[in-house]
Each structure stands twice: as C-alpha cells, then as structure tokens.
Amino acid sequence: MLDVLNIMLTPEFGFTVIRVVVPILFAALAAYIANSAGIANIAIEGMMLMAAFVGTVTSAFTQNAWIGLIAACLAGMVMAAILSYFTLILKTNNILGGIALNLFSSSFTVFLLFIITGSKGTSATLSARSLPKVVIPILKDIPILGRIFSGHNVLAYIMFAAVILVYLMMYQTPLGLRMKAVGKDPHAAESVGVNVIRIKTIALLLSGLLAALGGAYMSMGYLSFFTQNMTAGRGFIGLAAEAMGMGNVWLVTLTAFLFGMFDALSNALQLFALPSEIIQTIPYVAVFVGIVAYSIYEYRRMKIKGE
Amino acid sequence: MLANERIFEVVKMAAAVLLALVLTFILLLIFSAQPLESFSKMLFAPLTKVRYMGNVIETMIPLSFAGLATALLFRTKLFNLGTEGIFYFCGVVTAAVATQTMSSALIHPFVTIMISGLVGGLIALIPGFFKAKYNTNELVTSLMMNSILFGLGLFIIKNFMQALDVPGVASHLFQATAKLPVIIPSTRIHFGIVILIITVVALQLMLFHTKLGYTIRMTGLNKNFARYSGMNAFWLFLVVHFISGFIGGVGSSVELLGMYNRFQWSALPGLGFTGALMAMLGRNHPVGVVAAAFAISYLRTGADIMARTTDVPVEIVAVVEAVVVLFVSSQYFLRKYHERALIKKGGEQSA
Structure with missing residues (x-):
C-alpha cells in the first residue's frame, strides 16, 4: 500500500496522468459541447476510433x-x-x-486495416509518423513541474488550449449562448429566431472534431500505430466524466483528470504481482462508482428541492 | 390505415437494404479484384448447401437471444448495453457448471442454462437498481460493467478453470452430458432453437397478454405511464432488467453448450452489441427480432463464405448492417413520399 502511495507521489506519475488523460478529456469536451446543445453523442467512441485509424494511415x-x-x-x-x-x-x-455508428467504426476500421496491411490486428507494419513531443524551454528546468508538464505530445498541449477555448466559446460568444439556449429549450430558441438544426449541427461537428483529436492522439501519440478497437471505451469514460461535470467545463475537466488518475494507477499497479485482468478493470470500476455516487448526490439534491 | 403503415414499413426496410447493398457493391468495386464474384457469393452462397443454411440458423440463435434481451430494455426506454458483458460472464458460469460431473443428460444442460440465466438476471439488476432508485445513467454503468465483467471472467477462467494442455484462454472440456444435442442431421443446428422458440412465445405472451407487458409497452411510449398505472416504476425497471439479464444468460449458455466443447472467448464476443442492432431492426418486437437476426445471420454467413474464397474480409458486412439500421431506425426516411401519397389518395377520395 505504501509502495503504491510512493509511486503516486512521484513526478513520473503526474506525467503518466497527463499522458493517459488526453483521449479521455478530449472525449469529455466532445460530449460537453454536444450535450450543451441537447444531444447525447454516444458516437464519440466510434468517431475517435475512426480518426485514430485515418490519422495514422494517412501519416x-x-x-x-x-x-x-x-x-x-x-x-x-x-x-x-x-x-x-x-x-x-x-x-x-x-x-x-450512435450505437450503429460505433459498431460501424469498429468493424469498418478492421475492414480497411485488412485491405491496407493484410492484418486484422495492428497497422504496425506501416511506417507511420507520430506527432512530435514538445519540450517547453523554461518549464523543463523547474524541478518537479518540469518533469510533470514538459515533454508531452503536442496534442496534450492542444488539449489544455481546447479546455480554455471551449470555455470561452460557451461563455463569451453568441454561438455558445445559442447552443446553450437550444440545449435548454429548442422551442423557445426557435421562437426567437435561432436556427435549431444549424446550431445543433455545428455543435455536433465541433464535438466530432474534439473526439477526432482524442482519437488521433491514440494512434499518433499514445501509440505510434493503430490496433483493433484501440480506444477501449475511452469515449464512454469521457461521456461519464461529462455527465458528472454538471454542465460546467472546469468540473468536467476535473472529473476527466480523476478518471485519468485511476487509469494511470492501473498502469502503475501492473508492476506489482497482482492479477492483471483485475487491475485493468480499475478505471472502469472508478467510473462506475463515480457515476453512481454522482446520481445519488443528484437524487438527494432533487429530493431536498422537492420538499 | 394500419395496413398502409405496415406496407410502408416493409417498403422502407426494403429500400434501406437496397441502399446498403448498393453501397457494399461500390466498396467491393473499389477494394476487390473480383467484385461481382464476391458480391454474388455474399448474397447467394448460403442458399447453395444445406450445411450453409445450417450455419445461418446456428448464427441466428445467439443473435436472437441477445436481441431479445436488449429489445425488452429498449422497449421500456432503457438504453442499457450490458448484454455484452452478461454474455461473457455467463459463459464463464456455464463453463463452471458444464465441467462438473452430473449423471443425466436431461438435467445437466437444464441446470447449467438455469444457473447461467439466474446469474445473468442478478448481474442485470445492478445497473437496474441504480437506474430505478437514483436514475443513474444506465448506458454508462452498463458499458463500464461490460469491461469489469470481462476482466473478472477472464481472471476466473485463467486462475480456476484454465486447461493446461490448450494454448490461450480455454476452460476444461464440458462434460458430454452437458451438451445440447444436434437436432437436424447434416447441420449443427442444436436444441437451442427449441429453447429460442419457447423464449419468443413466452415473451410474446408476456408483452401482449399480461399487465406487466402492457405496462412495459406503455412506459415505452410515455415514461410517466408506469407511475400513473399504479405499477411502481422502481419495480418495473428491476423486473425488466432481471428478465433481460436472464435471457442474456440463457442465450450465452445455449450458445456455448450447443456450439462449443469448452469456453474459449479471449475477448468480448460482440454478440451483445449486435443484439442492440437486432432489437432496432426488429422494432423491439420478439418475432421481429428473430426475423432481423435471421437476415443478419444470412448476410454474415454469406460474408463469411465470401471471405474464405475471395480477397474481401468478412467485416464488410458491418457496412450493410450499420446502413440498414441507420435508415430503418430513422422516422423520416421516405416519410415525405409516403405522406405525399397519402395526401394524393385523400384528395382523390374526397373529390
């Protein structure tokens, strides 16, 4: 137990958390934008997978x-x-x-993978390019922070920028305001002249873009090739993070980091002599417990309100 | 009027299939060296041999069970995709029971299938309870549970049931007494088809001839109905989840005892997710689900034969499935033409 705590307190653990949170947070942001406009986008998983495949093969x-x-x-x-x-x-x-599109992606990527490489498992035989790692000049020399925040894949920094951009868009622009209006009550929005379908389409396209960034990270950063179903439920974990964020982009980000921490923990624990099958379920258990705890909290809150 | 709607549904379905096939053909033109041969293999090969038609039915059985389990949830407006994990874990349970010694070939499969179903039902109660009590998002919990059940099942197989003389994930051999007998000679169609028919009839009776079924159907149309009808929504969600999990568990057990000699799933089998497609295509109607499972099994068998003899991988069939499902589940596909025809007809009548 103490060993585990020791591992979690190293800068390397912090580095790993950021490394694993990228696809989860992109997925969560994708879910956040779609949900703000009133669409539960469960196709994020499939969008990520398709993007992961197309990205590495094109590179x-x-x-x-x-x-x-x-x-x-x-x-x-x-x-x-x-x-x-x-x-x-x-x-x-x-x-x-969304279910149909997810199933489509998981099979269609394997179909194309086989056509292109002759393998149904990975695209490792293609000499694909990865996105560069970025070493940040001054930050890298600061003792602990440098080892946590410097030297990540460029998409990790784009992720931090995306959180801020999404926040600015939702709270500071007319587009964000319209999305929220459409999400809250499409009829009311329509009655004041908002083109509901157009706003929803824009929200979904942005959602797809963010999901794609998370997918591209999987095959061009996290790994340097595509493997069958490599997103492994990260899109859904992102959905859960969004659901627990109560429509607040900072809370969404925080929850995604929490899940990322459990993901990193499950990676770190593989060094110990524990059954790997069980260790690998840790992130999913964390999300399960998290979403249940959140719904109990919401339930109590609504009950108090009702009384 | 009702007959008219039904005809429209059929036309819509046919149009969706046609569109999907055209798209598939275009893909084959791009990616295959012998597109025509591949295409005709995929469409007609299952008809050429009794054994192939047997394959269609064998594939249809687990897809139907998965579809029926999911359809019941979808009908109640519960978007739970947990059948996948239940299929996997109940497979492990089946292996545990089927490897025990039992004297009778009548009791052994029955006991195995019942225990598997019961475990499936109990597992489904977990997301069911949290949904019913706290309105927890069942889509997220059930998907997380799939991954958790997979890890747990794999752990149990590897540590307690692994056959050491076989490479990879494998349980010990099932006892001969546990296997479901083949009932149609020169195919591998097994007794599971009878269990499937019993399940469909039971579901049909339950849905359309009991108060529970009525509540399920009405809740699907209006989620407040259960409350107004006097049936507690809490219990309704629990009951529906249990029955769905039970069907999933039975389906998994039937598939393993009918088709395999040991448990060898090293990944999630994908049957549960396909079950969601069956439910959508079959309009959440028991007979519809089986019909959809038959159609998809036919296509999959055709694609399988095609993949063995041509350069096209079997996954192309997913294109057909996804496109058909997308169009069939869309309310407005072709609706315009249908309404135009209705208006025209109405005009003629009033004139």
Whole structure:
C-alpha cells in the first residue's frame, strides 16, 4: 500500500496522468459541447476510433504527421456529419444512431486495416509518423513541474488550449449562448429566431472534431500505430466524466483528470504481482462508482428541492 | 390505415437494404479484384448447401437471444448495453457448471442454462437498481460493467478453470452430458432453437397478454405511464432488467453448450452489441427480432463464405448492417413520399 502511495507521489506519475488523460478529456469536451446543445453523442467512441485509424494511415502514406492529423479531424467530422444527418434530418433516435455508428467504426476500421496491411490486428507494419513531443524551454528546468508538464505530445498541449477555448466559446460568444439556449429549450430558441438544426449541427461537428483529436492522439501519440478497437471505451469514460461535470467545463475537466488518475494507477499497479485482468478493470470500476455516487448526490439534491 | 403503415414499413426496410447493398457493391468495386464474384457469393452462397443454411440458423440463435434481451430494455426506454458483458460472464458460469460431473443428460444442460440465466438476471439488476432508485445513467454503468465483467471472467477462467494442455484462454472440456444435442442431421443446428422458440412465445405472451407487458409497452411510449398505472416504476425497471439479464444468460449458455466443447472467448464476443442492432431492426418486437437476426445471420454467413474464397474480409458486412439500421431506425426516411401519397389518395377520395 505504501509502495503504491510512493509511486503516486512521484513526478513520473503526474506525467503518466497527463499522458493517459488526453483521449479521455478530449472525449469529455466532445460530449460537453454536444450535450450543451441537447444531444447525447454516444458516437464519440466510434468517431475517435475512426480518426485514430485515418490519422495514422494517412501519416504513413503522406509521411507527414500533420496531414495525418488533419485527415483524422476530417474523419471525425464526417462521422459527426453523418450522425447529424440521421438524427437531425431523418429523426433517428440519437442513442440508436450512435450505437450503429460505433459498431460501424469498429468493424469498418478492421475492414480497411485488412485491405491496407493484410492484418486484422495492428497497422504496425506501416511506417507511420507520430506527432512530435514538445519540450517547453523554461518549464523543463523547474524541478518537479518540469518533469510533470514538459515533454508531452503536442496534442496534450492542444488539449489544455481546447479546455480554455471551449470555455470561452460557451461563455463569451453568441454561438455558445445559442447552443446553450437550444440545449435548454429548442422551442423557445426557435421562437426567437435561432436556427435549431444549424446550431445543433455545428455543435455536433465541433464535438466530432474534439473526439477526432482524442482519437488521433491514440494512434499518433499514445501509440505510434493503430490496433483493433484501440480506444477501449475511452469515449464512454469521457461521456461519464461529462455527465458528472454538471454542465460546467472546469468540473468536467476535473472529473476527466480523476478518471485519468485511476487509469494511470492501473498502469502503475501492473508492476506489482497482482492479477492483471483485475487491475485493468480499475478505471472502469472508478467510473462506475463515480457515476453512481454522482446520481445519488443528484437524487438527494432533487429530493431536498422537492420538499 | 394500419395496413398502409405496415406496407410502408416493409417498403422502407426494403429500400434501406437496397441502399446498403448498393453501397457494399461500390466498396467491393473499389477494394476487390473480383467484385461481382464476391458480391454474388455474399448474397447467394448460403442458399447453395444445406450445411450453409445450417450455419445461418446456428448464427441466428445467439443473435436472437441477445436481441431479445436488449429489445425488452429498449422497449421500456432503457438504453442499457450490458448484454455484452452478461454474455461473457455467463459463459464463464456455464463453463463452471458444464465441467462438473452430473449423471443425466436431461438435467445437466437444464441446470447449467438455469444457473447461467439466474446469474445473468442478478448481474442485470445492478445497473437496474441504480437506474430505478437514483436514475443513474444506465448506458454508462452498463458499458463500464461490460469491461469489469470481462476482466473478472477472464481472471476466473485463467486462475480456476484454465486447461493446461490448450494454448490461450480455454476452460476444461464440458462434460458430454452437458451438451445440447444436434437436432437436424447434416447441420449443427442444436436444441437451442427449441429453447429460442419457447423464449419468443413466452415473451410474446408476456408483452401482449399480461399487465406487466402492457405496462412495459406503455412506459415505452410515455415514461410517466408506469407511475400513473399504479405499477411502481422502481419495480418495473428491476423486473425488466432481471428478465433481460436472464435471457442474456440463457442465450450465452445455449450458445456455448450447443456450439462449443469448452469456453474459449479471449475477448468480448460482440454478440451483445449486435443484439442492440437486432432489437432496432426488429422494432423491439420478439418475432421481429428473430426475423432481423435471421437476415443478419444470412448476410454474415454469406460474408463469411465470401471471405474464405475471395480477397474481401468478412467485416464488410458491418457496412450493410450499420446502413440498414441507420435508415430503418430513422422516422423520416421516405416519410415525405409516403405522406405525399397519402395526401394524393385523400384528395382523390374526397373529390
């Protein structure tokens, strides 16, 4: 037990938390934007997976990681566009549409992987490019902070920027205000001249873009190739983080970091002689306990309000 | 009017399938060296041999169980995707019981399937309870539980049941007494099909001829109904979750005892998620779910035969499935034409 605590107090652990939180926080931000506009976007997992695949494969063909990243973003947004077409125009239930898109991604990426590499497992045989790591000049020399915050993949810094940008957009721009209005009451928003479908589409596209950044990180940062179903539920963990954030972007971020910490813990514990199958469930158990605890809190709050 | 709606549903379904097939053909044109051959293999190969038709039915059985389990939840507006984890964990339970010695080939499978179903039902009660009591998001809890149940199941197999003479994840051999017998010669269609039919009939009776079924159907239409009907929503959610988990557990057990000699799933089998597609395609109706499972199994068997003889991987079938599901579950697909036809007809009548 003391050993575990010792590990958690090292700067390396802090570094690992940031390393593993990137896809979770991008997913949480993606869920946050969609949810603000009143759409439960459960296709984030599939968008991430598709982006992870398209990103690394494009970087292999063009030998340029940045073109890979752009392609990944486009892939995520195309998925988002498909989802918006079905849910907003053809009125598919967005949860059902999301389930269908997730299943589609998990098989279609394997289909393309096999066509391109001849393997159904990984794209490791392609010589793909990864996005660069960034060493921050002055920060890297500060004793503990430097070892925690410097030397991450560029997408980790884009993630921090994205949190702030999302906050600014939601609270400081007319677009953010309209999204929240549409999310709270679409009919009221419509009655004052807001184009509900257009705002929702924009929200979904932005959601797809953020999910894609998280996906691209998986195959061009976290690992340097694609593996079958490599997102492993991170999109859903992001959804849970968003659900517990009570519509507040800072709380969403904090919850994502909390889940990231459990993910890092499960990584660290693999060094000990513990059954790995059980250790690997730690992040999921943490999310389960977290979301249950949150709903009990909400339940009590509503009860007090009701009385 | 009702007949008209039904015809429209069929036309819509056919149009969705047609669109999906056109898309598949385009993909084959791009990626396959022999697109025409691949396409016709996928569509018609299952019809060419009795054994292949047998494969369709064998594939249909677990998909139907998973679909029925999910459909009941969807019907009650519960978006729970936990059938996947239940299928895995109940497979482990099945292995535990099926490897025990029991004297009778009549009792052994029955006991195994019942215990598996019971465990499935109890597992489903966990997200069910939190949903019913605290309105916890069942989609998130059930998805997390899938990963947790997978880890737990794998741990149990590896530490307590691993057969040492077989590479990879594998339990000991099931006892011969536990296996479900093959009932149609020259195929592998097993007694599970009978259990499936019993389950469908039971569900059909429950949904359309009992008070519980009525409450489930009405709650699906209006989530406040349970409260007004005097049936406690808390108990309704628990009962629905239990039945769904029970069907999932039975399905997993039937699949293993009918098709395998030992437990060898080293990853989540994917049957639970496909169950969600079956439920959507079958409109959450028991018979519809089985029909959808048959259609998808037919396609999957065709794709499987195609993958063995051509350069196209079997995963292409997911394109067909996703496109069909997306269009079928959309309320407005072709609705415009349908309404235009109705208005025209109405105009003629009034004229």
